[in-house]
Amino acid sequence: MTACTLWPTYDHPDDLPEIETVPLESRGLPTSTYHLLARAANLWPDRTALTVLPGAARWREPVHRTYAQLLADVHRSANMLHAHGLRRDDAVALMSPNCAELITATLAAQVAGIAAPINPGLSADHMAELLRRSGARVLVAAGPELDARCWDTARTLAEAGAVDTVLLLRPTGATATEPLPEVDGVEVAYLTDEAADHDADHFTGAPPAAHDLAALFHTGGTTGAPKLAAHTHGNEVANAWMLGANSVLDDDSTIFAALPLFHVNALIVTPLAPMLRGQSVVWAGPLGYRDATLYGEFWQIAEHHRLAAMSAVPTVYAVLAQCPVDADISSLRVCMVGASMLPAAVRASFESRTGVRLLEGYGLTEATCASARSFPTAVRPDAVGQRLPYQQIKAVRIDEDGRWTDLSPGEVGTLAISGPTVFAGYVIGRDVSGPVLDGLGKLVDGWLDTGDLGRVDSDGFVHLTGRAKDLIIRGGHNIDPAAIEDALLAHEDVTGAAAVGRPDIHAGEVPVAYVTLARGADVSEDKLLAWAAERVPEAAAAPKSVTVLDVLPVTDVGKPYKPALRADAARRVADHALAGVTGVDRIDAIVDDGAIVVTVTAADSAAIGPALDRYPLVWRLEATS
Structure with missing residues (x-):
């Protein structure tokens, strides 16, 4: 397969039709995330795959792994898990802040079985339910030196009989070991020590296929505990390719990673997509973007590593916009933003301070990670991006009886996605064959009901107007x-x-x-x-x-109507923000096509924009009559 077939020109929305003239299955993608890593190690064995920082304050003391070293580490850990009895349909739970060993463990879990990352911030009851639902009996967790609170939670779960084996992770770069904690009836060991004597050259079990499950990511639902969304290897590789097929970045680009690995964006955007190109990824310390020290050092880190791209949520860019640019950041070309609405003031402040455009995207865990992206060469500030290649996105009207009606381009409805990234379903139990999956009403004839409200224009650009699913x-x-x-x-x-x-x-x-x-x-x-x-x-x-309230708002048929409450919350925010602004006669908030719009009636608009543009809300001015 030639490089031009694997990597088409893709730096403008007009490139999409040409890209899709070649079927995805003809592009020669790796079969699984394991084959993706093995391919990278074969093509670029001595190229740096990972640079992991112990923490923002110690960013000059990183740990490096070449692609060959990373594959060897993954082989050792995967073979150790296999020796512990893990098989293709068995899950390994992972609960830890980011560190070098967590990246290895996550990839190894997908080689030997199924990775099931867990947010350490969840309650113990929710963690126990996720462990039960995934069927994981092996838990990879932060050791006491890395995160004492996380270890305490892991020990509590182990003592309650939720798992049989706990494999502990050390801080990045650490070599000293605390006395090994003991839990009655549970095997406790340090992962790297346990894996040290296992084969580093190949995986001793059967390698995963494209249809095999690679990961179970928990995602917020509308009821009860978080749901477990199942991704196949084919899902993850396809989505990684869609993001890697970005002509703005070349094979020598360095990517910055700071999102937690229990979030699907961290896995797909970093490290899987960079692996396809042999790119290098610089990983922040265990606190990631929550490390206050990171922001004071960030531009120096960007200059030192010649960062070309990063991915973060709007709040991160809001803070960075206030940090003086005290370094050469000319290498930085792609700053991706998603997960929530981007306030206009954040965009303006960041772009004016850095000279780098923020590129919005759109995605959800049930569609693996990303489904739309923006372009620096074709700015559409009112859209979150154009659909990615080989994914289809449409707006539909969903009637009370569940019937779908496709809407025309530009009409607002519930967004639906189809294509190779649509997940396999939610885990609802286990049988002798492994996890039992069910779409739980979100999958209809191969289309995923996203629960998001929006419209899709004739060029495939997605415009969000609200959320039907209330998250x-x-x-x-x-x-x-x-x-x-x-x-x-x-x-x-x-x-x-x-x-x-x-x-x-x-x-x-x-x-x-x-x-x-x-x-x-x-x-x-x-x-x-x-x-x-x-x-x-x-x-x-x-x-x-x-x-x-005296009563909660409901629809005409008696169903709860949360948009009215979201509008009230937005109005209260606007009231507070404009409390000191003279000339404001009235502040209202309405629901317009699912979107919340704050309307300000005032005689003078000079101070209104600076006050409201700091917030992620849509507002408009009506002059006092």
Whole structure:
């Protein structure tokens, strides 16, 4: 397969039709993520694959791995897992902040079985449920030196009988070892030590095929605990290629990674897509973008490593926009942004400060990772990007009886996606053959109901107008509103509860709640706030406010109507932001085609834009009559 067949010209929206004249199966993609890594190690054995920083304060002390070294490490770990009895349909749970060993362990889990990353910030009950649902009996977890709190959680799960084996990870670059923790009836070992004597040259088991499951990623649903979305190797390789087929970057480009590996973006965008091109990835320390020290050092890191691309959520770029550019960042060409709405002020501030354009994208875990991308050569600020090659995106109307009707280009409806990245389904149990999967109503004739509202224009560009599925996205982290609602409904005085996202300068949005109370109840909003904070499954889900209403809004057929609450939350934000602005007569918020629009009636607009553009909300001005 020639390089031009594998890598077509793709730096403009007009390239898409030509790309799709060649079927995806004719492009010679690797069969699995394992074959992807093996191919890279064969083509570029001495090229640096990973540069992992111990932490932002110690970014000048990185650990390097060539592609050949990475493959050898993955072979050792995969063979160790295989020797522990792991087989193709068995899952390995991974719960740790980022470190060099976690990258190896994640790739090795996909070679020997199925990787099941878990957010260490979830409650112990949710983690136990994810372990049960995945069937994982092996847990790869941060050791006490890397993350004491994570280790405490792992030990609690092990003591409760949730797993049989715990393999611990050390901090990046660490060689010293604490005394090995003991848990009765559970094997506990350091992963690298356990893998050291295993074969580094090849995998002793049967290699994965394209249809085999590669990973189970938990994703926020509309009810109950997080769902487990199953990705095949074919899903991940195809999506990695779609992102790697980017003519703006060449094979020598260096990519920056700082998102946690329990998030699918971290795996697909880094390291899988760069592996296809032999590119190098610089990984931030265990705190990633949550490390406050990183921002003061970031431009120096970018200059030192000649970073060409990075991926982050809007809040990261909001902070970087305030950091003086004290280094040569001319190498930086691609700054991808997604997961939540990009405020206009963040875009303007970052681009004016750095001279680098922010490129929005769109995707979801159920479509592997990414489904649309933007282009520096064709700016459409009102769109999140054009559909990626070999994926189809359309807007549909979903009737009460579940019937779908395709909408014309430009019409607003529920977005649906088809193609090689659509996931295999949610894990609902296990049988003798492995995980049992079900689309749970999200898959219809090969199309994925995204739950997002938007329109698709005639060029395949996606324009988001709202979310039908109600997820709250705080700094790129999905929060299930049901968890907040369940916590509040457990209070004896609460008769109804609804949680929504409120626009926020720093986090994109934060959760807030609205409740109704039993007749005669005498409980304050502050007490309900404290009640919820003590009972939600994770700190990020604790609502920022609880508002008591006489009734919660519903549709004409009696279903909960959260857009009205989201509009109220946005109006309250605008009220606060414009509190000191003179000449404002009225502030309203309406639901327009699923989108929340704040309307400000005022005589003078000079101070309104600077106040509201800091928030991820849509607003318009109406002059005072």
